[in-house]
Amino acid sequence: MRRLGAALALAGLISAPTHAETVHVAVAANFTAVAEQLAPLFMAETGHDVSYSFGATGLLYTQISQGAPFEVLLAADAERPRRAVAEGLGVAGTVFTYAIGALALYSTSLDLSDGKGVLEAGDFDKVAIADPATAPYGRAAQETIEALGLTDAITPKLVTGESISQTLQFVESGNAEIGFVAASQVVGKSGVWLVPADLHEPIRQDAVLLKAGEANPAATAFLDFLRSDAAVAVIEASGYVIE
Structure with missing residues (x-):
C-alpha cells in the first residue's frame, strides 16, 4: 500500500x-x-x-x-x-x-423579427452602438447602417457605449430602444435579429x-x-x- x-x-x-x-x-x-x-x-x-x-x-x-x-x-x-x-x-x-463573432440587433421592447424593416421604419428614439473607433462590434454596426443606406436617418439617434458591454446595458436599462450588440451576449434571449454577415466586414x-x-x-x-x-x-x- x-x-x-x-x-x-x-x-x-x-x-x-x-x-x-x-x-x-x-x-x-x-x-x-x-x-x-x-x-x-x-x-x-x-x-x-x-x-x-x-x-x-x-x-x-x-x-x-x-x-x-x-x-x-x-x-x-x-x-x-x-x-x-x-x-x-x-x-x-x-x-x-x-x-x-456575429452582430445582432437587440431590443427588450420591440419586435425584431424583421430587424431590417424596423431600422428602415425608424420608429424609435435611440439606437445604441459601441464606439466604432475602439470597439470592432461598433465598427461592424456602423458598416451595417451604411450598407442599409440609413446613415443620415439613424446617426442623430445614436447612443454610443464605450464598449459592447455598455451598449448592452443601454438597451436593457431602456436608455435605447434597440442596440447593436454581440450575438454571444444575447444567446437565448427574445427580441434579437441576427445581422446578415454580408452587411459588414467579418x-x-x-x-x-x-x-x-x-x-x-x-x-x-x-x-x-x-x-x-x-x-x-x-x-x-x-x-x-x-x-
Whole structure:
C-alpha cells in the first residue's frame, strides 16, 4: 500500500505543473461571459490561474502600448494583434483566430423579427452602438447602417457605449430602444435579429501572446487551451464560429 501511495503521489506531481502561475489576459468585452466560463476549465486542466481585464479592444490596446502588464490579448479584431507584433509588443508567430463573432440587433421592447424593416421604419428614439473607433462590434454596426443606406436617418439617434458591454446595458436599462450588440451576449434571449454577415466586414477575433507573457508558462498554456476541444465547445455554444 505504501508503494502504491508513493506511486500515486508521484503521478500527481508529474501531471501538475511544477509551479502554478497566473496569466493576466486583456479580453474584448464581447467575450466576457465566455472567458468567465473558460477560467475554471483552464485551471482544472493546467493548474494555472487566470486574471481577466475586460474592455473595448482599442482601449485595451492603448493600455498595452502604455505599459499595462497584460500577457495575452484576446481582441475583437484581427488588426490589434497584428499591430502588437509589428510594434514589438507581441510575440511573432503566436497570432491566431480564436473566434469569429456575429452582430445582432437587440431590443427588450420591440419586435425584431424583421430587424431590417424596423431600422428602415425608424420608429424609435435611440439606437445604441459601441464606439466604432475602439470597439470592432461598433465598427461592424456602423458598416451595417451604411450598407442599409440609413446613415443620415439613424446617426442623430445614436447612443454610443464605450464598449459592447455598455451598449448592452443601454438597451436593457431602456436608455435605447434597440442596440447593436454581440450575438454571444444575447444567446437565448427574445427580441434579437441576427445581422446578415454580408452587411459588414467579418468580425475575426484574434489572440496574441504579448511580450510580457513570453516567459510565463501560464500564458502559453492559456493560448494552447483556447484551441483545445473543451474550449472550442464552449466558444461555439456561445454563438461564435471556429474555423
